[in-house]
Amino acid sequence: MAKLKAVDCSWTVLVLLLFTVLKPVHLADQPSAAVSSRMGNYPSSPSGSSNRASASFVQEVxxxxxxxxxxxxxxxYCRLAKNxxxxxxxxxxxxxxxQHEEGKQLQDTLGEMTGARTVPRVFVNGTCxxxxxxxxxxHQRGKLLPLIQQCAPCCEGSGMDDSSGAQPASYNL
Incomplete structure (x- = not known):
């Protein structure tokens, strides 16, 4: 019987670990000062203020x-997301x-904030x-439109420029 409890406990720990790893990242839960100076094997900019500036930029956008x-x-895959x-x-x-002057630093920061450095990084209503x-x-499972329909009023119609020099395909919802 003791063996069964140990297996149940291990299974519970595994499920909790997977839930923690797979849960969506919401940037409101990520303090910009908490961004570390390194992410995996990719060294970030040596300047902590650059990390904070990148994190602030991502959070602002x-x-x-x-x-x-x-x-x-x-x-x-970026074209796939846009499509x-x-x-x-x-x-x-x-x-x-x-095409962004701080593109590498932004990608490092996104990796630190979301747990993945790959692109694209897609955010809907503040959640990656x-x-x-x-x-x-x-979208295929019918779950994307409901997420979009929940967008906060603050997100509508801001018209911010992307500062990359490229024209975005479109602007805000």
Missing amino acids: VSHNCIVIFSKTTCP VFNEIGTPYKVIELD IGGGSEAKEL
């Missing part, structure tokens, strides 16, 4: 736009990291939903 896609112009929102006719804000494949899957 995400909090003022219902849908934000941090992208690279040559990435097929999902184009298909449903939902405008979005795009930041092209390969993942990348292009996850956006497509949520």
Whole structure:
């Protein structure tokens, strides 16, 4: 009987660990000062103020736009994410990291904030939903539109410029 309890306990710990790892990241829960100076094997900028500035930029853009896609112009998964929102006719804000002056630092910061450094990083209503494949899957399962419909009023119509030099496909919801 003691063996059964140990197995049940291990299973519970595993489930809790998986839930913690897989839960969506909401930037309101991430203090900008908590961004560390390193992420995995990718060294970030040596300046802590640069990390804070990048984190503040990401939080500002995400909090003022219902849908934000941090992208690279040559990435097929980034095109996939943009196509999902184009298909449903939902405008979005795009930041092209390969055309942004601080693109590498922003990508490092996104990795630290969301747990993944890959692009795209798609945010809906302040929450990172993942990348292009996850956006497509949520749409196919009928779960993306309800997330978009919950967008806070503060996110509507801000019209912020992406400062990357590139024109975003569209702006805010």
